[in-house]
Amino acid sequence: MLKELDQIYVPPDEQTLRRVQRKTEDIDRIVRRWAQDVIDVLPKGLCLIEDELYVLGLFLAQQRRLNIELDSQKPPVSLRGKLYQASFFPGAIDRAEILRVAHRTVASRLESDIDRACQFFCSDRDIEHNSEPAIDWRVAIRYLAQQLHHIASQIDLKREYYTSPQRFEVALRARDLAANIAEKRNAMLGNLTPVEEAEFSRPPA
Numbered sequence: 001m002l003k004e005l006d007q008i009y010v011p012p013d014e015q016t017l018r019r020v021q022r023k024t025e026d027i028d029r030i031v032r033r034w035a036q037d038v039i040d041v042l043p044k045g046l047c048l049i050e051d052e053l054y055v056l057g058l059f060l061a062q063q064r065r066l067n068i069e070l071d072s073q074k075p076p077v078s079l080r081g082k083l084y085q086a087s088f089f090p091g092a093i094d095r096a097e098i099l100r101v102a103h104r105t106v107a108s109r110l111e112s113d114i115d116r117a118c119q120f121f122c123s124d125r126d127i128e129h130n131s132e133p134a135i136d137w138r139v140a141i142r143y144l145a146q147q148l149h150h151i152a153s154q155i156d157l158k159r160e161y162y163t164s165p166q167r168f169e170v171a172l173r174a175r176d177l178a179a180n181i182a183e184k185r186n187a188m189l190g191n192l193t194p195v196e197e198a199e200f201s202r203p204p205a
Helices: 014-041 050-070 080-086 088-125 132-152 166-188 193-201
Strands: 003-007 008-010
Touching: 003 088, 014 050, 014 088, 014 132, 050 132, 132 166, 132 193
Parallel strands: none
Antiparallel strands: 003 008
16 A cells, blocks of 8 residues: 655555556646647637647646546445455555556646746746736636536547537637637736737747
8 A cells, every 4th residue: 555644655665656657657648648639629810829828738637637537436436345345356445546646646747837837927027926917817728728628528539529519619618718818918918018018929820
């Protein structure tokens, strides 16, 4: 079993450590790849700059990870079921715990990446990253990610997207909420000169 020390999980042996690392990297790769798939199918011409698309991708990965974790917990295992697993499948409890630790590790990694990306965005523009306009901007991007995840998670993006009616819903939500993000960005950049604002707000080529 894994030991918990101040919310840091210490595997008891090298084999368990490798299993945790593999599962962590698997989850991380899956959720980031899915997030990039969503970014790739967004309609062209959104009023989002490159940095915002990067942050949006991180929030999408965060939403996807949470969804995968919740799905893995359904249906909940009863106490009798846990005792049965422990008696006849002693490795089942370890696998569940390894999965839980891996999800926690990926969640922490994504949250750190989001914080760092938002702080860099603000510091490059001499804006306090914890100011109200900066927080509003960040929340607007997260809300777009939540809405896109709700729609995109219902379909296979690789095989079904371009023949699915959900693609119209994705496009509409993306355009509406991207405009809101642009408004929040402009409010955050309100203290810049017109030349500086044009430079920082220029969409990617």
